[in-house]
Amino acid sequence: MPKLGMEPIRKEALVKATIFEIGRTGSLDVTVSQIAKRAGMSSALAHHYFGSKEDIFLAAMRHILTLYGAEVRGALAAAEGVDGRVRAVLRASFSPGNFRREAVSAWLNFWVLAQSVPEAKRLLAVYQGRLKSNLTAGLRPLAGARAPEIAESLGAMIDGLYLREVLKSGAPDGAAAVAIALRHLEAELARGV
Amino acid sequence: MPKLGMEPIRKEALVKATIFEIGRTGSLDVTVSQIAKRAGMSSALAHHYFGSKEDIFLAAMRHILTLYGAEVRGALAAAEGVDGRVRAVLRASFSPGNFRREAVSAWLNFWVLAQSVPEAKRLLAVYQGRLKSNLTAGLRPLAGARAPEIAESLGAMIDGLYLREVLKSGAPDGAAAVAIALRHLEAELARGV
DNA sequence: TTTTTTGTTGATTGACGAGTCAATAAACTT
DNA sequence: AAGTTTATTGACTCGTCAATCAACAAAAAA
Numbered sequence: 411m412p413k414l415g416m417e418p419i420r421k422e423a424l425v426k427a428t429i430f431e432i433g434r435t436g437s438l439d440v441t442v443s444q445i446a447k448r449a450g451m452s453s454a455l456a457h458h459y460f461g462s463k464e465d466i467f468l469a470a471m472r473h474i475l476t477l478y479g480a481e482v483r484g485a486l487a488a489a490e491g492v493d494g495r496v497r498a499v500l501r502a503s504f505s506p507g508n509f510r511r512e513a514v515s516a517w518l519n520f521w522v523l524a525q526s527v528p529e530a531k532r533l534l535a536v537y538q539g540r541l542k543s544n545l546t547a548g549l550r551p552l553a554g555a556r557a558p559e560i561a562e563s564l565g566a567m568i569d570g571l572y573l574r575e576v577l578k579s580g581a582p583d584g585a586a587a588v589a590i591a592l593r594h595l596e597a598e599l600a601r602g603v
Numbered sequence: 604m605p606k607l608g609m610e611p612i613r614k615e616a617l618v619k620a621t622i623f624e625i626g627r628t629g630s631l632d633v634t635v636s637q638i639a640k641r642a643g644m645s646s647a648l649a650h651h652y653f654g655s656k657e658d659i660f661l662a663a664m665r666h667i668l669t670l671y672g673a674e675v676r677g678a679l680a681a682a683e684g685v686d687g688r689v690r691a692v693l694r695a696s697f698s699p700g701n702f703r704r705e706a707v708s709a710w711l712n713f714w715v716l717a718q719s720v721p722e723a724k725r726l727l728a729v730y731q732g733r734l735k736s737n738l739t740a741g742l743r744p745l746a747g748a749r750a751p752e753i754a755e756s757l758g759a760m761i762d763g764l765y766l767r768e769v770l771k772s773g774a775p776d777g778a779a780a781v782a783i784a785l786r787h788l789e790a791e792l793a794r795g796v
Numbered sequence: 797t798t799t800t801t802t803g804t805t806g807a808t809t810g811a812c813g814a815g816t817c818a819a820t821a822a823a824c825t826t
Numbered sequence: 827a828a829g830t831t832t833a834t835t836g837a838c839t840c841g842t843c844a845a846t847c848a849a850c851a852a853a854a855a856a
Contacts, residue, residue: 414823416833436718437631441813452835457815515718522715525629525708525769534770563760563783570763576718577727590756597790607853609803634843645805650845800855809846816839825830 420459421469423449428470433512436576438467438519464527471520471533478508478537482544495548496564499541500591503568504584511582514575541565553602560598567594613652614662616642621663626705629769631660631712657720664713664726671701671730675737688741689757692734693784696761697777704775707768734758746795753791760787 427449431440442463446456460466485498485505502508524531545561553560571587620642624633635656639649653659678691678698695701717724738754746753764780 414832420833437715442815443813453814454816454835454837455833458834461815463814518715518718521766521769522630522711525711531770538767538770559783559786563787566763566767566783567756567760567787568763569766570759570761573714573762573766574731574759576714577724577731590752590759593752594756594760594787594791597794598787600794601790607802613803635845636843646844647805647807647846648803651804654845656844798856800853802853803851805848805850807847807849809844811842811844813842814840817837818835819837820835821833823830823832826828 417459420449420451420455423451424456424460424466425470425473428466429474429512429516432470432519433515436515436519438523442466467520467523468527468529468533470516471523471530474513474516474520475533475537477513478502479540481505481507482540486544489548492551493548496545496552496595497592499544499548500568500588500595504571504587504591506584509572509575509582509584509587514572514582517572518576538565541568552599556598556602560595563598564591564595567591610652613642613644613648616644617649617653617659618663618666621659622667622709623705625663625712626708629708629712631716635659660713660716661720661722661726663709664716664723667706667709667713668726668730671695672733674698674700675733679737682741685744686741689738689745689788690785692737692741693757693761693781693788697764697780697784699777702765702768702775702777702780704769707765707775710765711769731758734761745792749791749795753788756791757784757788760784 424445427445428440431444431448432438441453442456443453445466446453449456456466460469481502482499485502486495489495489498507513520530521534524534542558542561542565545564546557549557549560568591571590575582575587617638620638621633624637624641625631634646635649636646638659639646642649649659653662674695675692678695679688682688682691700706713723714727717727735751735754735758738757739750742750742753761784764783768775768780
């Protein structure tokens with residue numbers, strides 16, 4: 411039975427199952443057994459590939475961050491016009507891939523994890539740093555010297571919209587979120603003129 | 604030894620201890636024993652006054668909500684000028700009493716709790732409702748028909764600023780947060796003219 | 797002064813869960 | 827063919843923790 415090269419496959423399955431289970435229960439109180447079962451294997455195997463539960467969580471977090479980063483990069487590459495880059499970041503942030511119940515719930519829980527696990531905190535800081543620099547770069551031609559401060563508030567706005575999404579019932583509405591963020595952006599830009 | 608009328612005293616001590624411990628560890632993984640110890644009593648007594656751990660958490664959440672509500676009401680009562688009421692809400696939201704490490708961390712964790720405990724979700728919905736109506740009322744004379752939508756985005760911004768605070772190291776800076784929120788407000792208002 | 801109510805805790809129960817281990821099996825190497 | 831590496835799991839250990847209980851103490855009520 412043992413086909414070789416199972417490691418990456420198993421790991422990916424575990425990571426996805428982790429995000430799913432965290433999203434489903436809405437908390438980090440998810441047992442390794444639950445995750446392993448969802449991923450179709452024994453808990454012992456999960457422990458075999460990842461050393462500990464914490465490692466599994468961190469891998470899941472990296473995965474979400476990677477997905478998000480890829481989406482942003484993709485949108486950025488296709489961006490056109492002076493305000494194209496900022497819009498691209500916003501669109502990517504609220505794209506169906508990222509702005510979906512499980513993922514948003516996972517984000518929130520990773521935020522909590524960051525308070526007690528240094529590595530999680532580091533990863534979140536990386537995310538914030540990239541977000542800010544992407545926004546700032548995109549804002550530069552639009553807002554000049556005011557780019558950094560607008561990037562800061564836009565970043566907070568994005569996180570706030572994520573946060574509020576977890577309380578809503580029903581399907582997530584990325585378009586509405588983008589609209590709010592864009593309005594904020596336009597207002598800030600208009601003010602600068 | 605048994606002085607009578609201990610119940611409210613014990614309960615309050617437990618609630619405060621709970622918020623402190625959640626803030627300290629940054630998670631809901633706090634044992635009843637930890638809380639009880641911090642409050643200066645046995646875990647059995649904590650269970651005696653509150654039925655379960657969940658009840659303790661909910662009481663702590665209500666406490667934070669009550670504190671916040673009181674502060675907002677106070678600031679609102681002293682508000683003057685057309686934009687006084689909105690500014691009052693913002694000032695109260697980021698006042699040292701509310702915008703402090705433990706409290707902010709507790710907020711974040713209650714947000715997580717809301718995902719699995721209906722009563723917690725209800726409480727948070729009450730908070731969002733009050734916040735929105737307070738902001739809308741204050742914005743009405745400033746923004747007229749646009750009041751609701753601005754209240755929505757300002758609300759998201761406030762939550763976002765709270766969220767970001769938990770990642771920062773060092774003492775919380777309420778003034779900086781208020782400044783960002785106010786800038787957003789001004790920009791939105793200017794746009795409407 | 798007996799009884800009831802309120803306060804209080806150490807000890808215990810019972811469940812659950814992370815992580816380990818021994819064992820089994822199929823590949824791949826030499 | 828013998829030995830090594832990779833895959834896989836059931837069973838088990840060990841710790842933790844929420845919740846309960848039995849028991850004791852003191853005040854208030856009867």
